[in-house]
Amino acid sequence: MTPAYDVAIVGLGPTGATFANLCGMWGLRTIVYEQSVAPYPQPRACHLDAEIARVFQHLGFEDQLHDLLTVSAGMDYVDGAGQQIFTYEGFERAPLLGWHEDYVFVQPEIDAMLRSGLQQYGHIDVHLGEQAPSLDELCQTARYVIAADGATSKVREQVGVHLHDLGYDERWLVVDLTIHDPVEPVLPSTIQQVCDRSRLATFVPSHGRHRRWEFRLADDEVVPDVWRLLAPWGVTSDHGVLERAVGYRFHALMASPWRVGNVFLAGDAAHQMPPFMGQGMCSGIRDAANLVWKLAAVIHDGNDDALLDSYESERRPHVEAVTKLSIEAGSLLAQLAADPTAVPVADTPDPDRWSRLPGIDLGGDFPVGHQLPQPDRLDEGLPDGWVWIATDEHFTAPDRHPIVVEPRATYGCIAVLARPDRYIAAAIR
Numbered sequence: 001m002t003p004a005y006d007v008a009i010v011g012l013g014p015t016g017a018t019f020a021n022l023c024g025m026w027g028l029r030t031i032v033y034e035q036s037v038a039p040y041p042q043p044r045a046c047h048l049d050a051e052i053a054r055v056f057q058h059l060g061f062e063d064q065l066h067d068l069l070t071v072s073a074g075m076d077y078v079d080g081a082g083q084q085i086f087t088y089e090g091f092e093r094a095p096l097l098g099w100h101e102d103y104v105f106v107q108p109e110i111d112a113m114l115r116s117g118l119q120q121y122g123h124i125d126v127h128l129g130e131q132a133p134s135l136d137e138l139c140q141t142a143r144y145v146i147a148a149d150g151a152t153s154k155v156r157e158q159v160g161v162h163l164h165d166l167g168y169d170e171r172w173l174v175v176d177l178t179i180h181d182p183v184e185p186v187l188p189s190t191i192q193q194v195c196d197r198s199r200l201a202t203f204v205p206s207h208g209r210h211r212r213w214e215f216r217l218a219d220d221e222v223v224p225d226v227w228r229l230l231a232p233w234g235v236t237s238d239h240g241v242l243e244r245a246v247g248y249r250f251h252a253l254m255a256s257p258w259r260v261g262n263v264f265l266a267g268d269a270a271h272q273m274p275p276f277m278g279q280g281m282c283s284g285i286r287d288a289a290n291l292v293w294k295l296a297a298v299i300h301d302g303n304d305d306a307l308l309d310s311y312e313s314e315r316r317p318h319v320e321a322v323t324k325l326s327i328e329a330g331s332l333l334a335q336l337a338a339d340p341t342a343v344p345v346a347d348t349p350d351p352d353r354w355s356r357l358p359g360i361d362l363g364g365d366f367p368v369g370h371q372l373p374q375p376d377r378l379d380e381g382l383p384d385g386w387v388w389i390a391t392d393e394h395f396t397a398p399d400r401h402p403i404v405v406e407p408r409a410t411y412g413c414i415a416v417l418a419r420p421d422r423y424i425a426a427a428i429r
């Protein structure tokens with residue numbers, strides 16, 4: 001029997017919701033199961049980057065984003081007195097991708113935006129407040145199943161995939177405050193990594209009135225009084241509403257493999273990393289951007305199913321690299337607390353750090369494997385599929401893909417071939 005749906009998605013967190021919107025955009029008949037009725041009310045992620053903003057732009061959310069995002073002012077490592085030890089070198093490349101490199105936001109607002117986007121698609125059936133059925137039933141219902149059911153994924157368990165420890169396991173207290181007045185108390189404008197021997201901490205000046213602290217806890221420590229932890233920041237209970245103070249274990253875990261038959265793991269179900277670079281949710285959204293156009297190519301255009309194996313081979317090395325960076329960024333707090341002179345040697349700035357698919361050979365040198373630049377909202381004028389971006393109108397494509405002339409987006413080549421996810425697959429010099 002032909003399954004009634006092309007895709008079944010389990011979970012409507014940020015990963016599943018981005019998958020569902022992209023399936024909507026690509027015309028894939030999709031069924032979504034989400035056990036909760038409303039988005040998770042507490043913020044977890046509060047940072048996203050240019051690539052993610054661009055994915056959201058592609059999904060038609062640009063107008064909402066102007067209200068939901070604040071450009072981040074950067075990240076400092078400071079000592080216990082708040083004195084700067086080291087500034088994490090920004091890799092701001094705006095307007096390379098058409099967006100700033102770093103934004104802060106309030107996750108439930110972004111989750112609500114993503115859910116609202118699904119209403120426009122008649123071919124996306126969302127079952128809220130419903131546990132996903134058994135894996136057998138899911139596989140009968142849809143040709144492909146996406147497990148976006150989070151860190152404790154049942155689907156991952158059912159397909160027998162294990163998580164590997166990448167070597168990070170710490171207990172931290174996450175504190176969220178909604179402040180009454182954005183200018184009082186005066187708090188730092190940059191993200192602060194506090195390298196204080198007596199208590200490692202992170203502060204994030206988030207979007208709107210949301211402020212986030214994370215405090216390192218000893219494994220057996222009783223959770224301390226939150227207001228005492230906030231006192232050195234000049235924050236008292238008069239300044240705002242304590243939304244939550246919850247202990248988390250920050251992990252670095254990787255599932256292997258990410259594909260079993262027609263089931264794909266994505267987001268936290270496939271990988272988890274400590275939050276010091278603010279990349280966990282971003283990674284799940286990259287998973288969706290990488291896989292959905294390939295599903296459409298197989299389902300609508302009859303491409304070989306083997307194309308879908310490139311999901312893991314392209315995404316996994318990137319997630320591993322970002323996880324390693326996140327572990328290093330977290331470990332640096334303790335190192336600098338022990339020895340404030342142990343500042344890392346400045347790397348040569350790498351403006352394309354995030355724009356690459358590391359370890360991936362798409363068959364050519366730079367800029368192959370990098371993201372297509374986006375001058376002047378270039379994406380808005382591009383067709384959804386593959387497209388040549390050429391320096392001038394004399395370019396003749398070696399295939400039947402359409403051509404758009406935009407010399408500022410070719411990295412100096414005569415033309416570049418952009419995939420539907422706006423990564424460059426070929427370049428002509």
Ligand SMILES: Cc1cc2nc3c(=O)[nH]c(=O)nc-3n(C[C@H](O)[C@H](O)[C@H](O)COP(=O)(O)OP(=O)(O)OC[C@H]3O[C@@H](n4cnc5c(N)ncnc54)[C@H](O)[C@@H]3O)c2cc1C
Nearest residue numbers: 011013014015035045046047132150267268278280281282
């Ligand atoms: C303190 C903290 C700070 C963080 N900061 C950042 C940051 O700044 N930037 C960043 O990018 N990331 C950050 N992260 C990571 C980020 O929050 C997660 O990576 C992201 O939320 C994972 O999204 P997801 O959709 O994969 O999973 P989830 O958000 O966990 O969603 C899974 C969904 O699946 C549903 N579900 C589960 N099982 C079933 C079932 N059987 N049937 C139906 N539905 C089911 C759940 O109800 C849930 O809605 C942070 C995390 C923490 C804890």
